[in-house]
Amino acid sequence: MLNIAVFASGRGSNLEALHRSLAARAVAARIVAVISNNSGSGALSFARANGIPALHLSRQRFDDDASFSAAVLDALHRHGAELVVLAGYMKKLDAPVVAAYRGRIINIHPALLPKYGGEGMYGMRVHEAVIAAGDRISGATVHLVDEEYDRGRILLQDIVTLAPGETPESLAAKVLNVEHRILPEVVTMFAEGSIGQ
Ligand code: GRF
Numbered sequence: 001m002l003n004i005a006v007f008a009s010g011r012g013s014n015l016e017a018l019h020r021s022l023a024a025r026a027v028a029a030r031i032v033a034v035i036s037n038n039s040g041s042g043a044l045s046f047a048r049a050n051g052i053p054a055l056h057l058s059r060q061r062f063d064d065d066a067s068f069s070a071a072v073l074d075a076l077h078r079h080g081a082e083l084v085v086l087a088g089y090m091k092k093l094d095a096p097v098v099a100a101y102r103g104r105i106i107n108i109h110p111a112l113l114p115k116y117g118g119e120g121m122y123g124m125r126v127h128e129a130v131i132a133a134g135d136r137i138s139g140a141t142v143h144l145v146d147e148e149y150d151r152g153r154i155l156l157q158d159i160v161t162l163a164p165g166e167t168p169e170s171l172a173a174k175v176l177n178v179e180h181r182i183l184p185e186v187v188t189m190f191a192e193g194s195i196g197q
Pocket of ligand 1: 009010012014015087108109123176
């Protein structure tokens, strides 16, 4: 059984899609903790409503980076996390956490990396940039996480086509549907051992 810890800062629709997929497809994986920097996040509410340990861990509540990273690692170890999933987590994991879970941290990004990635490229900014560039396709990417934003090995991508007059909001909705499909797909691949851990 693969134990998964999910980090999320927002509403948690990717968390919900993952949770639903694991149940529906009887994948040998379970979410053992949801961690958020946002005490009012939908992700923590979803966790609590589904009996999943919900942890509010915010850097602002710690004296320095080292003690915050230690608290994050302690939480991951206490819950036996084996795979870390960043599902709309707006903070970067510090080096000690990346080192401890190297090769076992994945992130979902709402664009076709390596385009439109990196610090500051998140949410609507991504879709606005795609439209401003006149791209005809976009999509979502699941990638391994290392010390840099959005740079790790790409594990799975899928595309959407832009319609004439596509808005950032309509594009975001199309891409989110792809996210909800490919993130559970990659987690399933980890659970089945088809991605090296
Ligand atoms: C998604 O668009 C994801 O690509 C990005 O943050 C958003 C999270 O949405 N990293 P949700 O909280 O899963 O609904």
